[in-house]
Amino acid sequence: MCTDGSLRVDVLNQPSSREEWANIPYRDVIVLGVTTQVESVTQQVGNRAVNLQFEHSDQILKISSSLGTLTQYTALEITWK
Numbered sequence: 001m002c003t004d005g006s007l008r009v010d011v012l013n014q015p016s017s018r019e020e021w022a023n024i025p026y027r028d029v030i031v032l033g034v035t036t037q038v039e040s041v042t043q044q045v046g047n048r049a050v051n052l053q054f055e056h057s058d059q060i061l062k063i064s065s066s067l068g069t070l071t072q073y074t075a076l077e078i079t080w081k
Helices: 018-022
Strands: 005-011 027-031 040-045 048-057 060-065 075-080
Touching: none
Parallel strands: none
Antiparallel strands: 005 027, 005 075, 027 060, 040 048, 048 060
């Protein structure tokens, strides 16, 4: 169970190209001030809906995405319900 909310995450170890980014199965991101049990969420990025899958390990949140061009973002504002 999770409540409505939002979570800002900063991308760590950002690849230098979209091709490199697309080949990485998980994105390591750091959770800023919030912990959550949400396991997946569909996020609107531009005009495309992106499904994000989460794995938790202490303060590190790993994200895999159905969109390979997230390299253009240094941070994501994720909202869920």
